[in-house]
Amino acid sequence: MSFFYQLDPQNKNARRTAEGLLRLREKLARELPARTISDTLMLATWNIREFDSNKYGERTAESIAYIAEIISHFDLVAVQEVNADLQALGWVQKVLGDWWKFLVTDVTAGTKGNQERMAYLYDSRKVKFGGLAGEIVIPPGKGAEQLARTPFVCGFETGWLKFMLCTVHIYYGTEKAEDPKRIKEIELLSKFLADHVKKESAWCRNLVLLGDFNIFTPSDKTFKALVQAGFFIPQQLQQLPSNVDQNKHYDQMAFISHAYDPKIVQERLTRCKAGVFNFFESVYRDQDEEVYRDEMDEGHAKARNQTTYYRQWRTFHISDHLPMWLELPIDFGKEYLERIAAAK
16 A cells, blocks of 8 residues: 555554554554455445544554555455545545555435445456446336435446445434334335346346345344345345444445346355454454544544544544455356357
8 A cells, every 4th residue: 555655654643553563563463354356355344434524633654555445455345434634635645555446426415314324445456347327216107205314226247246235324213223214214225226137238147245234133124024025135244233333234235136046146155255354352442442532523532432442443543333344256257158058
């Protein structure tokens, strides 16, 4: 990453950043599969908290370096909660290198949109943007208003695989597992997309619906709405709570295909490696609170519980969500050739 050329060994923050990056790299190498040229796609979804709202101070060169390091271990990342100001996203791209590209929506209008954008970051050496990009608008007559934050669908190609991604940040609402509006948004969107990929006119008939669904547990109606619409969520992803406290299943990846035999797709997805990555075990660790004391505002000094404040502060420098990933097979050459050979 180009950031390394900016590290001054005499600067204490640079030394701290270098030490953090070394710990982060070691953990990433240990927990994530190595990226391949043509066999697999390292796909991820990550809600990067209010990126960058400046609520607890702007993200620093250190936190940007950590975010970029994590992203660099994937090929394609769907990002939610990108702020209206794209400076932080642009900074991350610069650190990653010129071969990393991003696609981003306009700001979602209205108070419910929270001034958010959706984005995709992808390594253009591995992933090709297919030309399709759009924000999902539910057609009139479907029995509900538009989604609070407009989903973002794009087409991509890599290896033998042509596919669409649709990223979401579903309405949260009340502090309960089955908020009616949250359920309705997931039902409407998943049914609309499942119907869309059945059509011959669809840009592609492979679709991954991913992002922050604000699902509490896989037993909730919110989760079941995805499955009932026809989406398949591999079992290994269902066991991965993705908030920092790791007690909620907010983030999900759901798959649907009408290009290949669904049984073959599901069988291959079931064997895929998947996980969430807990970066706070490597950087901005619990034991680092004293190290960052001078960088936190006076709120930390005045806080009744300073450790609670620090743990909140650090989520605005990295995130309160953990990136969820899946090693997706992309070499469908055998299936394609068998289908051609069997054609009459």
